[in-house]
Amino acid sequence: MQFIYKLILNRNSILVFAVILGLVAGDFASxxxxxxxxxxxxxxxxxxTGIRMQSLLNPKAMLGPMLLGAFLNYAVFGLVVISLAYFVMPTENLFYGFVVIAAAPPGVAIIPFSYILKGDVEYSIAGVLGAFLASVVVAPLFISLFANHTDVSSYSLFILMVKLVLIPLVISRFMLYKPLFRYIEPVRGKVVDWGFAVLIFIAVGMNRQVFFSAPTILLLVGGVLLTVTFGLGTIYSLIAKRMGIQRPRATTQTMLATIKSTGFSVFTALTLFGKEAAIPSAVMAVVVLLYLIFLSIKSSKLKMTVS
Known part of the structure; x- marks a missing residue:
């Protein structure tokens, strides 16, 4: 019983369960x-609520990480994934799915994983916040540029970003109020894990026939995401090492350049372009999970080597 309890509270198990449930019971996703x-x-x-504004009391010190976070998340990851998808994806909607991924803000998991992997936590907070704020402008710009002949208006995209980024950010400030936060903090991680799991279940479930009958599409989508995530992460790590960037900061910067918000991209792709466009985001959930596990194993091996 204890094993089952731990299993349903484990982030990795929850996301894997969401994918499996989507494949098995996808008819209920709609x-x-x-x-x-x-x-x-x-x-x-x-x-x-993981983004603490106290970390930003020194604007001069935080401006650099905020700008670099936005640059790595959009100019580096975003443009690389769009370029690859443009040449590889067989349909427009699948390509649009990658445009949405490129336009998505970074995964908030970067902050706790910066702590877990001994990265620079303060830097991760500033970088994630900078990219989130930039997403309000960058996301509509990306989608307008690379999906410009669809019926999606720039204004409606801007309003959507306000609803999905700015309003939750404001709400999260109220949730940090101490008398309230003491009730929120113990359940925060599980609400986030299960919330993203529901969105992944919807994306996988609504496209379950693709997972069973179109292995070529899955290979193409998975190939692009694995190449960008693992390939870009490895290349950036090597560049950071060559430039003499300290390992904690390099670890955080690498995540800013490789990890996107899966839940955000699933919802946005479904809303704007339909279920086929959500396939890349559903696959990305698995790829990001594998990548975080890979980084955890890599960090553990490094600790053993150092000790």
């Missing part, structure tokens, strides 16, 4: 789709 906005809004609000 029932939950109307609630996806509410699920994402709650999840984003809880996850953003």
């Amino acid at each position: 029932i939950f789709q109307p609630f996806s906005f509410f699920v994402l809004a709650v999840t984003m609000s809880f996850s953003m």
